[in-house]
Amino acid sequence: MIKLNPCQIPEFVNAASKCEFDVDVSYNRVTIDAKSILGVFGLDFRSPLKVSYIGYNQDFEKFLTDHIA
Template sequence: MLKPAQVKDFVNAATKCNFDVDIYYNRYVVDAKSILGVFGLDLTQKLTVEYSGYDQSFEQVLNSLTVA
C-alpha cells in the first residue's frame, strides 16, 4: 500500500512531465497528475502506469514505487 507521502511525490513528479501519464486499474483510467484521482484508486491493488515520454526524475520516483 502506498503512503500519502509516496502518492504526493508520485503526483508531483508526474505533474512535471510534459507528456500524459495515466494510471490503469481494471477498467478505470486516472490522470496521474490528479492527486484526487490517484487517491480515489484502491492503492492496495496492482496499478499500471502508462506514459509516452521520458523524464529522469519521474523514472526515479516510479522505480522507487515499483514492486517486482
C-alpha cells in the same frame, strides 16, 4: 506496475506533473490522469497500479523505479 501507499501520493502526483507528456495510472478498468491528486487518491492502493505514458523524464523514471511492485 507500481505499489503506493496513500502517503506517497503527493510525491507521485508531483513527479508526474513535472512531465511534459500525459501520464495515466490505472487499476482494473479505471484510468485516471496521474497529474490529478484527487483522481489518484480515489484508486485502490491494495493492489499494484499500472502507469502508462509515452515520453521520458529522468526524475519520474527514478520515482517509478523506486516503487516497482
